[in-house]
Amino acid sequence: MRPFENPVIPQRETLLAVENVSLAFGGVKALTDVSFDIRKGEIRAIIGPNGAGKTSMLNCINGFYHPTHGSITFKGEKRRRMRPSAAARGGIARTFQNVALFKGMSTLDNIMTGRSLKMHKGFFWQMLRYGPALKEEAGHRRVVEDIIDFLEIQHIRRTPVGKLPYGLQKRVELGRALAMEPELLLLDEPMAGMNLEEKEDMSRFILDVNQHFGTTIALIEHDMGVVMDLSDRVVVLEYGRKIADGTPQEVKRDEKVVAAYLGVAH
Amino acid sequence: MAVTAREDTFPKLIALNAQIRPARTAFRHKDFGIWQSWNWHDVHENVRAFAAGLQTLGLKRGDKLAILGSNRPRLYWSMAAAQWLGAIPIPVYSDSVAEEIAYVLAHAEVTHAVVQDQEQVDKLLSVIDQLPTLVHILYDKERGLRDYDHTRLHAIDSLIEQGRELCRQDATSSAIEHELQSGSGADLAIILYTSGTTGRPKGVMLTHDNVVKAAEIGCSFDKLTDNDEILAYLPIAWVGDHIFSYAQGILAGFCVNCPESPETVVEDRREIGSTYVFAPPRIFENLLTLTMVRMEDASPLKRKMFRYFLDLANRVGEKILNGDADVSALDRILYGLGNALVYAPLRNRFGFTKIKVGYTAGEAIGPELFRFYRSIGVNLKQLYGQTEAAVYVTMHPDGEIRADTVGRPAPQIEIRIDENGEVLYRSPGVFVGYYKDDEKTAATKTSDGFVRSGDAGFFEPGGHLKIIDRAKDVGRLTDGSLFPPKYIENKLKFYANIKEAVAFGDHRNAVTCFINIDLVAVGNWAERHNITYASYQELAGHPLVYDMIARHVDEVNRSLSMEPGMGGAQIQRFLILHKELDADDGELTRTQKVRRGFIAERYAPLIVALYDGTRETDVSTEVTFEDGRKGTISAHVHIRDMKIYPVTPTPLENAA
Numbered sequence: 001m002r003p004f005e006n007p008v009i010p011q012r013e014t015l016l017a018v019e020n021v022s023l024a025f026g027g028v029k030a031l032t033d034v035s036f037d038i039r040k041g042e043i044r045a046i047i048g049p050n051g052a053g054k055t056s057m058l059n060c061i062n063g064f065y066h067p068t069h070g071s072i073t074f075k076g077e078k079r080r081r082m083r084p085s086a087a088a089r090g091g092i093a094r095t096f097q098n099v100a101l102f103k104g105m106s107t108l109d110n111i112m113t114g115r116s117l118k119m120h121k122g123f124f125w126q127m128l129r130y131g132p133a134l135k136e137e138a139g140h141r142r143v144v145e146d147i148i149d150f151l152e153i154q155h156i157r158r159t160p161v162g163k164l165p166y167g168l169q170k171r172v173e174l175g176r177a178l179a180m181e182p183e184l185l186l187l188d189e190p191m192a193g194m195n196l197e198e199k200e201d202m203s204r205f206i207l208d209v210n211q212h213f214g215t216t217i218a219l220i221e222h223d224m225g226v227v228m229d230l231s232d233r234v235v236v237l238e239y240g241r242k243i244a245d246g247t248p249q250e251v252k253r254d255e256k257v258v259a260a261y262l263g264v265a266h
Numbered sequence: 267m268a269v270t271a272r273e274d275t276f277p278k279l280i281a282l283n284a285q286i287r288p289a290r291t292a293f294r295h296k297d298f299g300i301w302q303s304w305n306w307h308d309v310h311e312n313v314r315a316f317a318a319g320l321q322t323l324g325l326k327r328g329d330k331l332a333i334l335g336s337n338r339p340r341l342y343w344s345m346a347a348a349q350w351l352g353a354i355p356i357p358v359y360s361d362s363v364a365e366e367i368a369y370v371l372a373h374a375e376v377t378h379a380v381v382q383d384q385e386q387v388d389k390l391l392s393v394i395d396q397l398p399t400l401v402h403i404l405y406d407k408e409r410g411l412r413d414y415d416h417t418r419l420h421a422i423d424s425l426i427e428q429g430r431e432l433c434r435q436d437a438t439s440s441a442i443e444h445e446l447q448s449g450s451g452a453d454l455a456i457i458l459y460t461s462g463t464t465g466r467p468k469g470v471m472l473t474h475d476n477v478v479k480a481a482e483i484g485c486s487f488d489k490l491t492d493n494d495e496i497l498a499y500l501p502i503a504w505v506g507d508h509i510f511s512y513a514q515g516i517l518a519g520f521c522v523n524c525p526e527s528p529e530t531v532v533e534d535r536r537e538i539g540s541t542y543v544f545a546p547p548r549i550f551e552n553l554l555t556l557t558m559v560r561m562e563d564a565s566p567l568k569r570k571m572f573r574y575f576l577d578l579a580n581r582v583g584e585k586i587l588n589g590d591a592d593v594s595a596l597d598r599i600l601y602g603l604g605n606a607l608v609y610a611p612l613r614n615r616f617g618f619t620k621i622k623v624g625y626t627a628g629e630a631i632g633p634e635l636f637r638f639y640r641s642i643g644v645n646l647k648q649l650y651g652q653t654e655a656a657v658y659v660t661m662h663p664d665g666e667i668r669a670d671t672v673g674r675p676a677p678q679i680e681i682r683i684d685e686n687g688e689v690l691y692r693s694p695g696v697f698v699g700y701y702k703d704d705e706k707t708a709a710t711k712t713s714d715g716f717v718r719s720g721d722a723g724f725f726e727p728g729g730h731l732k733i734i735d736r737a738k739d740v741g742r743l744t745d746g747s748l749f750p751p752k753y754i755e756n757k758l759k760f761y762a763n764i765k766e767a768v769a770f771g772d773h774r775n776a777v778t779c780f781i782n783i784d785l786v787a788v789g790n791w792a793e794r795h796n797i798t799y800a801s802y803q804e805l806a807g808h809p810l811v812y813d814m815i816a817r818h819v820d821e822v823n824r825s826l827s828m829e830p831g832m833g834g835a836q837i838q839r840f841l842i843l844h845k846e847l848d849a850d851d852g853e854l855t856r857t858q859k860v861r862r863g864f865i866a867e868r869y870a871p872l873i874v875a876l877y878d879g880t881r882e883t884d885v886s887t888e889v890t891f892e893d894g895r896k897g898t899i900s901a902h903v904h905i906r907d908m909k910i911y912p913v914t915p916t917p918l919e920n921a922a
Contacts, residue, residue, distance in 0.1 A: 145298035150409060155529030157299065197891075208410040 012039040014073075015184060015216050016061065021070035023056055023240075030056040031240045033070070038184065043210050043217045045227045045248075048237035049260055054220045055097060057237065058186050061218070062094050063087040075183070088117055093182035095173045097189045097220075103162030107153060107172050108144065110161055114179025115140040147175045150212070151205060167198035171205070178209065185209070187219040191226055199223065203230055224261075228252065236260065274451030275474045277313065277350040279516045281446065284310030287519050290492055293339040296526035296534055304339060306519065312426055316340075316347035318442050319429030323378065323402045323420070327352030327448075330374045330457070334360045334367065334390075335382025337498040337524045340406045340422045342512055344380040349455060349474075351445050353378075356457045356469070357503040359856040360386060361849070363890070368393035370459050370467060374701065375399045380422065384410040387419065451475040457701050458505050460653045469701030470505075470653045480656030480695030481513035483677050487661065488623045490542060492519035495620070497540045499524075499531045504857065505653040506627070510544050535617030543624040547631040548858065550639060550646075552786075553616050555762050559790045575604035576638075583609075583641030588665060609642040618644050625649050625661075628857060630733075630752075632760030633669035640667065648672050650733060654710065654717050655679075656695035660731045671730035681731065682716065688737040689723045690716040722750075739862065741772025747834025749777060751862060754835055757825065761818045762787040766847050768860050769837070770873060776838040778876040780869070781815055782806075782847055788814075803901055806842045815842060816906050824911050833913030839876050840908065843869075844901030850890045872903060881905055 016038040023031040031053045038044045046054045059065040061072060063082035071078050074090060082090075093114070101110050119136060148154055151171050156164060161172050170190060177185055190206065191199045203226055209215050221227050227234060228248040236244040236257050244254040251257055273279045283292065288307035295302050304312070325331060331348040333355055335341050345355040356374050358367055360382065367389060371379070377399050381387055387405055394400065404420045405411060411419070432438040455474040459467040484490070498511035515522040520542070525534040532553070535543075561572055582597045593601075613619050624639070624646045631648060639646040645664075650672035651657035659681070662673035675681045679693040692715050699707035710718050722740050723733040734740065735750040743749050751769040754777065758767035765784040771777035783806055791814070792799060799805040823836040847853040853865050866873060868887070875883040886900030 142298065145300075149298055152527065154296075154299070154526045155533075204410070211413050212409060 012041055014038070015040045015075065016218075017073040018057075018061070019071050019073065021057075021060060021067040021072065023053075023060060023065055024068050029240050031060070031067070031237075034237065034240070034242045035070075036235045036242060036245055038216060038218055039233075041210070041214055041216055042232040043206070043219065043230055045231035045234045046218060046220050046237065047222075047224075047227055047234060047251075051239075052237040053240040054237055055188055056240075058094065058188055058218070058220060061087075061184075062092045062186060088180065091180075091183035092186065093177040093180040093184075094186035095170070095177050095188060095190060097192060099166070099169045099173055101161045101169060101173055101176070104160055106158050106160055107156045107164070107175070108148070108158065110172055111144045111147060111175045111179050112140065114176040115144065117180060143181070144175075144179055147178050150178075150208070151175050167194050167202075170194070170198075170202065174202075174205065174209075178213070178215075181213075183216060185215050185217045187217060187221075189220050189222065191221060191223055199226060206230060274478065275349060275446075275449040275453065276455065276477075276513070276516050277317075277346050277446055277449065279478075280306070280310050280313055280346055283516065283519050287492055290519060291521045292515070292519070293342070293522050293524065294538070295339045295524040296530070296537075299526075301523075301537070309339075309343065311430075313343050313346045313350060314442060315426045315429035315433055316343055316422070317350035317429065317445065318432045318438055319425035320347055320353075320378065321351060321442070321445075322428065322432070323425070325351055325353050325378050329353040329378065330376045331355050332371050332374070332376040332379040333357045333381075333502065334379065334386045335406065335502070336360060336528060337500075337502055337507070337511065338382060338406055339522075339524055341380060341382065341502060342498075342522065344404070344422070345456070345512060346516075348378075349449065350442075352449055352453060354454050354457055356459070357501075357508070358459065359501050359503045361501075362856060363850060364389045364393045366467075368396045370469075371397050371400065373466075374457060374459075374469060378402045378404070380404045381406070383407040387411060387414070449474070451478065454698070456508065458503065458508065458653050468703060468706060471698040471701050472656055472695075473698060476656050476695050476697060477509070477513050478517065479678075480658055480693070481509055481517045483658050483679075483693075483695070484509065485514055485518045487663075487677060488542070490514060490518045490520060494518065494520035494541045494622065495523060495538055496520065496542045496544075497523045497525060497531070497535045497538055497617075499528070499535075500544065500546075501856070505657055506544055506651070509657045510542070532617060536614065537617075539617065539620040541620050541622040543618065543621055545624070545626060546628040546857075547626050547635065548629070550626060550631070551635055551762070554635060554638060555784070555787050557612065557615065558762070559786065562790065562794065572608060575600075575608040576641075578604055579609065579641035580637065583643065584637060587640055587643060587645065588667065605643065612642055613644060616644075621645065623647065627651055627672075629859070630756040631669065632756075634760065636669040649676075650731065652717075652719060654697045654719075655691060655693055656697070658693065658695060659689075659691050659719070666730075668730060671726065671728075671732050673731065674729055675731070680716075683724060686737065687722040687724065687740070689719040689721050689731070689733070691719060692716045743771055743777070743834055744773065744775045745834065748832065749835050750832075753832070754779070754822070754826070754837065755860070757822045758818065763791070763814060764818060766854075766860060768847075768862055768865050770862075770866060770876070771835065774877065776877075777835050778873070779819070779837050779840040780865070780872070781819075781840055781842045783811060783815065783842060785846070802846060803844045803899065806844055807901065807904065809904075812842060812904060812906060815840070816908065819906075819908055823908060827911035827913050833911075836910045837908055838910060839905055841872065841876065841903050841905045843872075844885065844903055845887060845889065845899055848889070851888075875903075875905060 014037045019035050021031055021034045046057055048054050060067050063084045066081045153171055161169055191202050210217055234248055234251045236251055238260045243256045244251050273282050283306040289305050291303045292306045292309045293304045331353050333341050333344055348355040358370055379390060387403060390403060402418050404422050406422050408421055451474045453474055454471055455477045457469040457471050459469050496511055500507040511522050523538045525531045578600055582593050582601055585593050586601055621644055624644055627649045647662035647667055649661035650659045658676040660673045661676050679691055681691045683689055696717055720737055721733050722735055722737040723731055726732050735752040739751055741749040749771040754769045755767040758764050763784055764781055766782035768780040769777055785802055819837050819840055826832045826836050849856055854860055872885055882904045884902050886898055888896055888898050890896050
């Protein structure tokens with residue numbers, strides 16, 4: 001009667017492969033020769049001390065930055081330069097370290113914006129909000145309501161997000177990313193600034209998203225406890241280089257990782 | 267119109283509703299932002315299929331089925347489906363921690379459990395070792411459960427679907443029909459575990475006859491019909507919800523509306539506009555506090571208008587509602603204007619626009635609070651009830667509404683007061699006994715069928731019953747004066763700034779008191795006065811907060827000094843507790859009543875300090891979080907001395 005404990009992850013196909021990626025801003029090397037892969041359906045954590053290049057890595061993945069060297073293969077398609085909009089259309093959604101919502105808009109409207117890529121009727125039709133456009137909007141609304149229910153934010157449906165506490169804003173942002181029905185979800189510090197209870201809730205949601213929608217998730221997180229509990233595999237960056245890659249247990253034992261996090265005796 | 271049952275069990279009544287009012291909406295549930303609805307035909311069909319499905323899972327006559335979750339149609343249907351098969355549904359308070367739930371489920375030897383979602387499934391799985399009899403768990407909401415082992419875990423929807431398939435076969439269909447007809451009014455309908463202010467919860471057994479009769483009393487008293495609407499939002503394990511949202515809904519055929527989530531209740535009630543409302547005083551209090559807090563932020567003009575018309579309502583509103591003649595024409599016109607500008611919008615805010623009758627019970631309600639709602643045109647009444655009576659003991663008849671009494675004996679109910687002041691009652695709704703506890707049953711039920719309520723009270727000259735406290739709680743100070751703790755606490759709690767109060771004084775030389783401030787009200791006050799605070803604890807310890815609370819305590823003392831027999835119970839010293847009293851720490855019951863004895867033990871050092879003259883003391887307390895983990899908080903608590911008013915000596919007649 002118990003849930004399956006630690007299901008064995010089959011060797012699943014690679015959804016995204018990062019190969020020898022380097023990124024430099026002028027003389028500053030943000031990433032140096034980083035390679036790793038994200039498999040379909042897994043939760044992949046990217047960890048590392050401050051300034052290790054974690055957010056830069058996410059920015060490369062969703063096309064916001066273009067790697068100076070190396071390549072990123074997403075769904076078998078290799079590319080070097082891609083615009084964020086193309087990444088979004090390709091099925092990559094993300095949330096941001098500092099919440100980036102439309103503060104004056106309601107929760108519902110914010111999540112609806114996540115559907116805008118999926119709206120097919122043109123601007124003109126949408127302005128009329130009549131006939132086919134209305135029907136399409138109703139369809140999208142259904143998806144959004146599903147997400148609102150999933151994230152248990154019914155009570156703030158009509159509340160402007162600027163008025164919400166931080167923990168809830170994070171949840172709304174996750175909702176907006178989910179509205180895109182992404183194949184790959186990038187979460188940049190989803191639990192930053194949360195208290196213990198909010199963290200537990202958010203962990204639950206991340207696991208549920210992964211299980212329920214089968215979404216592949218790559219997340220950056222500082223809370224080691226959370227990372228170890230949530231993720232299937234962890235990649236560790238330090239000063240823009242990959243220093244370890246493996247299951248949470250393996251990574252925890254890795255000397256380089258321990259050194260990076262705890263410091264070594266000189 | 268008196269509602270009389272033509273059928274003797276609830277599943278039969280549902281079948282009857284499906285015949286006589288098939289198209290009338292029976293249940294609504296706001297889901298995905300839309301009110302989904304089911305008419306009586308659908309409900310009958312679903313309950314029947316649900317019963318057939320439960321039968322395939324081995325549920326049979328006499329088995330127990332536990333129900334854990336908030337108010338959702340499928341959970342209500344599971345009660346009816348279990349009753350259909352002659353099994354006994356046992357709703358459990360879903361916010362209880364796993365250990366408490368385990369006790370009830372083990373005590374009742376539950377074989378099947380119907381739960382709301384993953385949270386409840388996990389809770390049950392965490393104590394599954396203590397529940398050897400539990401075979402199957404059914405859930406309403408799938409989120410997060412997809413990867414669980416489904417050999418003994420089932421989705422309600424798929425079970426109903428399966429049952430529907432089975433019912434298409436003639437053999438099953440007639441077998442299910444046979445099950446329905448084999449039920450009778452004398453069968454056990456439900457076991458409701460009372461939260462118990464002391465000790466372990468007790469299982470109150472009620473038959474279909476008990477519940478049907480009790481539901482009838484209320485339906486005919488307030489002339490409920492199938493045009494009524496109710497919002498089901500109180501715990502399903504509570505007898506009130508069972509009678510109002512389940513029994514009366516099915517009996518009168520009215521619609522039961524289930525809110526989207528506990529946080530959306532106010533909004534949802536507004537959308538539905540329920541005609542029949544039931545709420546404990548604290549809900550009415552919260553609504554009012556929220557409104558008052560918001561009004562503080564309104565523009566000066568609006569505030570002025572609000573104040574003016576509320577004063578007017580306070581003066582004449584109740585008289586108008588009661589139909590009194592001595593209201594001047596000018597006042598009536600002004601009240602009409604106030605209705606357009608203030609009262610109607612307020613009622614709309616509260617979701618009381620279409621309200622026919624509203625009840626409050628469970629705790630005493632503050633007279634100001636009570637009058638406020640009545641004065642803006644809400645027909646609010648009080649009733650006094652108990653799980654053992656299937657709710658109804660006394661209630662306010664129309665036109666005889668008073669804040670300080672609980673009304674006259676309800677129809678078909680006999681009441682007597684015994685020599686020590688305890689209220690005893692007998693009615694058709696009176697329970698069979700406590701499940702597996704003959705000793706307690708014998709102690710509660712007299713040989714002639716009266717039930718000891720455990721409450722001390724007296725009939726006042728007008729024939730209304732007045733409850734003063736739990737009979738065993740009414741104590742004496744060492745100087746012999748009467749000490750009714752709850753009476754004192756309620757007086758304190760009527761102030762919006764005070765959320766809870768716990769009074770001590772039995773066998774002591776003076777009355778002292780713990781106070782919990784209301785974080786919303788006091789927090790807002792602090793904001794307006796530029797008082798910064800980081801936590802409840804800090805705000806609670808603030809000297810200005812102490813000053814404010816001291817003013818309230820002083821007013822209570824003055825009012826006690828003026829009441830017959832209560833003057834000796836004035837509060838001599840008080841302190842503001844450093845943490846909020848919480849059911850998770852065992853300080854409150856699940857229905858939010860204070861467990862005085864437990865609190866006294868837990869905070870023994872503070873009580874010592876209250877009586878030894880200390881002005882301040884340190885304390886540290888263990889707290890339990892909702893997931894069962896524990897932590898400690900410590901604080902430095904101050905104690906205030908109060909002025910005692912001289913007493914006008916009049917003896918209190920009749921009371922304990």
